[in-house]
Amino acid sequence: MTAGQILVDAAARAGWYGLMARSLGPQIRGGESAALLRLSPQPVQSADDFYDLMVAVDWGNIERFASELPLHAASVIITDPSQGEVPPIMRAAAPRIVPVPLKDVAKEVTGGRVNMVALGLIAAAIGLPEDAVIDVLRQVLAKKGADALDASIASLRAGAAQAAAIEGVPTLAPAGKVPDGRWSITGNEAAGLGALRGGVRFVAAYPITPATEVLEWLAPNLAKVGGTLVQAEDELASITMCLGGSFGGVPSLTATSGPGLALMTEALGLGVASETPVVVVNVMRGGPSTGIPTKSEQSDLNIAVYGLHGDAPHIVTAPTSIADCLFTAQWSVYLAESLQVPTIMLSDQAMGQSRAIIDKPADLAFVGKRLRAEATEGVPYQRYAVTADGVSPMAVPGTRGCEYTADGLEHSPRGTPSTQAQHHTDQLDKRQRKLTAFDYGDAWAHHETFGTTETDLAVITFGSVTEPVREALSRAAEDGISCRLIALRLLSPAQPKRMAAALDGIKRLLVVEQNHMAQFHALLRAYYDLPPSVKTLHRPGPLALRPHEIVAALGDWT
């Protein structure tokens, strides 16, 4: 376990909330790496504008990720003088620099480690009770014996002893009462759990960064609840294995990222045409092509919404936070199963691989329920019956009297391949209708008003950008700028009526997203009537959108 992880866990024990992300260099193992933490007495699921405290154990290759570590004049850098000068790039914001001979301090402790020294120093500087840290260490080092624990505690304390010299680091208020039943979870784990809650019992997997943890969390846990996971030879196989499992009646899911999703689109089209439900959790990373596998970006929106050939209506969802990965994954399974349609959930690296302390999520009723067919004596079963709501009862192998052949060729209601215009139109209509007629309820978007409801200003966003937007809007509200937030959880199909209601009275709209081409803005333009004045704040990864930038974009108008 990394020092950063120990710190978050200790903070959690002390009753705080927190968030940890990691930034890794290109080296496969070793090389530069940074743990990026935020701790707070209130729930937090995204990063702040700047880091208050930076502890630099080593400056190697800092130029490769300095821009991911914004500091300001109030920041404090603790640096070991033996590592040489603080590089100019980190001094640009004129932070306060405090030299602490971390390595020397560690050397003076028997079995001392520089990471533990830094940990002790940070804990002391921010007011994190030593007990909480030692509790975690005890658990982490359980198997390593008493000596290891003692050495770590001694290192901690040696570090803490250096904290006196440090001023200006904000300390956290002690938590009144440690809230009960909180969880420590990443977005990828939450997606895995949401899948199980939604009823998924078959998973086919091909590893890819940054989605692998969804699959790795599911592997042992799925087995425990009687499900099956197959490691496939590639993504063509993983998605089609899922279609096979789902055809068999077992809710099925896979997880991937951009390059893998690209390989799945043909099969997703088969899912659409044959009306076989399946869920793909796509954890987005920098693109195009192999791009930047370890960094976050929201640039797979286009392929998720439009990437299937032919007229192929399907569902695209996006969680709005780490915790919401659970809800949205569960909801995605529910939608896929209810509507017999492939559903792509767009998570991203920033949510997927960050760990947060969250309140225990509620248990929800969204469990996938497929409309099943049973045989009726004398009435031949029509798998693709043209129904009013577009959903046709689906027989599952084992159901006597409903034997049918699922088909990716256009077909008659019975499923027989057909080139007839009428069959084509009827089936296209029903596949579209089942999605547009369905009542997605309030979950379609997260709505929130900051300040007064009487405002003509709104922000539309989605995915992991939602949390920094929320933070920005809270701040703006404090400054007297009221704003409505619409964070879409349902990216496709479009919900024009709900959107019209949500935008009622809005004259100025800011669209916030993390990609280069403003894909979300183009999607909104294509399917919604937007207010007269629309601005976009869009930027590709890897830099997170920070609350102050969003505040600034709002400010442009006001």
Place this chain on the structure above:
Amino acid sequence: MTAGQILVDAAARAGWYGLMARSLGPQIRGGESAALLRLSPQPVQSADDFYDLMVAVDWGNIERFASELPLHAASVIITDPSQGEVPPIMRAAAPRIVPVPLKDVAKEVTGGRVNMVALGLIAAAIGLPEDAVIDVLRQVLAKKGADALDASIASLRAGAAQAAAIEGVPTLAPAGKVPDGRWSITGNEAAGLGALRGGVRFVAAYPITPATEVLEWLAPNLAKVGGTLVQAEDELASITMCLGGSFGGVPSLTATSGPGLALMTEALGLGVASETPVVVVNVMRGGPSTGIPTKSEQSDLNIAVYGLHGDAPHIVTAPTSIADCLFTAQWSVYLAESLQVPTIMLSDQAMGQSRAIIDKPADLAFVGKRLRAEATEGVPYQRYAVTADGVSPMAVPGTRGCEYTADGLEHSPRGTPSTQAQHHTDQLDKRQRKLTAFDYGDAWAHHETFGTTETDLAVITFGSVTEPVREALSRAAEDGISCRLIALRLLSPAQPKRMAAALDGIKRLLVVEQNHMAQFHALLRAYYDLPPSVKTLHRPGPLALRPHEIVAALGDWT
């Protein structure tokens, strides 16, 4: 050669123009089939509203494709009474029905064939000189000997003898002078030739309906001009083989249809990121999934424009007619090579597999010219140099001193993998800039004004729908409705300035396309400012959009 084909060829010899499409049933061989012809003294590249004459040799399974054969009250059906009653579905429009005992007539000729009898009858009914037909027969039957030819001629004449009984079939005016140097060509062949004219010398192929003929035409012809064709194991291989050939400096192309394109998108993303030009001719068919492989539809627009993961700007073109397949294929190669970018040309089954008599196309100057790098002593070569126009000189293996590694990971100007925000932004910017800054010239769209220029009405369309739109607008102009036509040849990237100019003064816009979801309309909304009143006429395949329907859609306003 089918009787339909002989008829078109004979008409061409007689100085007429013509068009032939085929409609086939599901049987792999045999089963129902129809030859759909249009003949005219003027160039024609699309079907009319109704067929004037229908000769039915057999009514088997007519209900499967009756809707593809629109008749009106002025139509004439010639039917062999031995085949039974004309089915009600074909009598719906109350055409005139003329029974002719085709089979009996054939039987009376030694070696007589019913197809030849029908051919003779049709030729005589429409005023096609017998000489022209016999000329073609002589060529077609060259290898079969004099007896076969004599029998065919006798059949022809026996058929012609029946023509007297037929009234009401419009006859064609004899061509004044037979125009020189005309061609008989399909859209797929034209695309193949355009590719060669553009400089393509490497092709990798995986067969798929209705694109196979592009590859089959290229196979022997490419070899003749020193190029190479490799039959690949699948589309993942065919597109990546093309990237390999193109990396080697040889302009490369493949052809496919929806399902194959879906399998190519990951590799196309690599083409975008590594800036490796390649052309994909995508001949659209009914979708989604395997859909309706033998019928036309324009429903791969979304995947072509948006189907790559990440921010992956690339080019999408569409020919506006069978003849234009040549021009647009050549232009597509030119664009791909000039801008070092994957280019998808969206053709469709209706253009690709129809044969037309056209005037010999002009020879154009659009030959792919890639900006090549040469080594400069002392200056290390930067493959992805950030240039003003976004195009970086590309070294080709064999160029001493410019050795570099192409990469699909985000990279520095030199090509070294990088996760840095600045590198990412710079490269995303340049890859976008090279496309948006380029001057596509007038070819971006086919413009035409029908009636007076002072009109507030326009139609935007693309692809094979263009020709019926042109015909509709000519008719509307005769009725006093003036209209501007903008048929986009460049579907992506968007050309907002050119479009604004083209739409200057337009208040009413009709968007015409052949798919279910109005994909083109959504694309236009996303990237262009459209006039206040926009209507769409969209319908999936397989039924062609007929001129009168387009006229009717215009009429709704007026």
Place this chain on the structure above:
Amino acid sequence: MDAKPATPGTGSLKAQDYKSDLKPVWCPGCGDFAVLSAITKALAELQVPREDAAVVSGIGCSSRIPAYTSVYGFHSIHGRALPIATGLKAARPDLTVLCAGGDGDGFSIGGNHFIHACRRNVDLTYIVMDNEVYGMTKGQASPTTEPDWTGSKLTPEGPGVAPFQPLEIALSAGANFIARGFSGDPNFVVRLIVEAVRHPGFSLVQVLSPCVTFRPEQRAWKETTHADWAPENASTDRREAFLKLLDDDGFTTGVLYKGRNPVFAPPHPSSANLADLEKGFAL
């Protein structure tokens, strides 16, 4: 899922009961008619309840087969029949899963799934109707086509590539049951399919099935095939099977090999509920 055993029943289902009422789109004389018949006869012999069997296919003439049977079917996309069948069987081990298709579907675009299905050894039977051509797309060379076949416009001088050897590859890749039949000897094909289904793990039955339209010369297979791999003498030793293959002319029919590789494990019985798992996240 209820785990109904797919064991022989009372003998009440006849081959005809496994046929649907659809008329195949195949050309008259196509070898695939006999394969369809053989499948239905094999199902009758096995007495698999119709609702407990599924036939999965890709795209091609041969891949049309599922809808011509009266069991569950999935006519999917080109090349992906095997992973679909794999997912189905892994999720629903109670079903009898057949997978069927052509040489193009299985060995060209689907080649990767083929070798990995051989290795993975999920309990299913894969029937490949090999006509050494892409029938559906009007006659191009497939992986099993002879290098000098000049019948396709796409490769007018012949594909020029050594033919794919399905049985050798299957054996190398770890297939657990390997057989070859000829559609002109349909009763033998029935026997091969029955044995394949009964044998645990992944079973390959290559059926030489002439394409009378694009490879009319394949009618001569009647003369060239010879049933020299008697099922009762199938090798259980890979070395022996390899040696047989090295002497094979491509026309030997029968069962080449019956292995005893461990079969892909069925899912675990459920032992926990979600609340148990969620404890893992609690602080």
Place this chain on the structure above:
Amino acid sequence: MDAKPATPGTGSLKAQDYKSDLKPVWCPGCGDFAVLSAITKALAELQVPREDAAVVSGIGCSSRIPAYTSVYGFHSIHGRALPIATGLKAARPDLTVLCAGGDGDGFSIGGNHFIHACRRNVDLTYIVMDNEVYGMTKGQASPTTEPDWTGSKLTPEGPGVAPFQPLEIALSAGANFIARGFSGDPNFVVRLIVEAVRHPGFSLVQVLSPCVTFRPEQRAWKETTHADWAPENASTDRREAFLKLLDDDGFTTGVLYKGRNPVFAPPHPSSANLADLEKGFAL
């Protein structure tokens, strides 16, 4: 394209000249360092002009290799190195084309291209750094991983699938040159690569290349490998090669097989111009 012969030159280029100035991202001790070295030494021995050689790879730790050389390179996408190399060589037969990557890249996602590259026999050399794991994605089972390896969270009870046998599959699929090396014996790997490049057609060099991070036990390969397939005794007969493989423990190094299959034909010399072709459309 000018057809510069890629024949040995004056001996002026050293191994070092084939190295770029980039520092590999690999973990200290990774077997791939030695493979990189071996490639550069082999190029030096062959004296291929730098501008006339290209190394094509997919994605994975091992697939990073092109940029560490100073010849042309294409670091492409996962699994597609072989078709890119095939297209390059088919379009530019004057170049010396190497293809390189990992066991996951080549045998899992790239498995179909692998078998078809073996058959197609384009003149290129494919070097697979086999570490029986997906290194880049932090240690999951690859096709060559033992069924009982429990080191991955994705398959906590082991992948449970029989390992992919690269050399057997290559031989079955028709590869024309098949060798195995061990990164711990780099000079031998140089020899294998040199022979592979010199041999016409498709050459496979599997190099056992330990992943010290996720498969530290592979350090023991030093003891288990044995160079018993002396290149000078390579089989030229497939039967003999199969028999050798049946006795192989997976650790024999050397050249197994050198075939004489016809090499994929280079493009035709140009004999017509476009105007000639266009005559075909004239009425």
